Amino acid sequence: MSNLEEAKKYNEEFDKILKETKIFTRELFEKFYNAYSYDTPTTHNWLINKLKIIKERLGKGDTLPVENSKIVLNKDNFLEWVELEFPGCTDI
Numbered sequence: 326m327s328n329l330e331e332a333k334k335y336n337e338e339f340d341k342i343l344k345e346t347k348i349f350t351r352e353l354f355e356k357f358y359n360a361y362s363y364d365t366p367t368t369h370n371w372l373i374n375k376l377k378i379i380k381e382r383l384g385k386g387d388t389l390p391v392e393n394s395k396i397v398l399n400k401d402n403f404l405e406w407v408e409l410e411f412p413g414c415t416d417i
Contacts, residue, residue, distance in 0.1 A: 336371075343378045349391045349398065354410075361411045369414070376407060376417045 326334075339356075346353070357375065360368040379389065380403055389398040391406075398406055408415050 339375070340378055343375060344382065346389070349379075349389050351392050354391070357411065361414065372411065372414060373417055376411075376414060379403070380417055 343353075357372055360372040360375075379398070380400075383389065383398060383400040383403050386400070390396070391398060396402070396406060404415050404417075407417070
């Protein structure tokens with residue numbers, strides 16, 4: 326399997342996790358933060374695309390508790406949370 330195929334498979338599996346997870350885990354946060362802190366157009370776009378998946382879920386009425394936090398993400402507080410955790414990534 327080529328690196329491109331592996332990356333595509335990883336992203337498909339990760340997208341599925343984001344669509345189904347019942348909690349925004351520390352592990353998920355670390356993956357998001359790693360992409361954010363790497364600070365390249367590719368990782369920034371990756372992060373934006375993953376945040377869009379969560380935004381879409383929340384827009385349908387889902388809520389998503391953030392592990393080790395009292396925050397429960399919903400459609401009303403999501404962009405505020407994104408700006409707090411990932412400044413500059415609110416173009417979702």
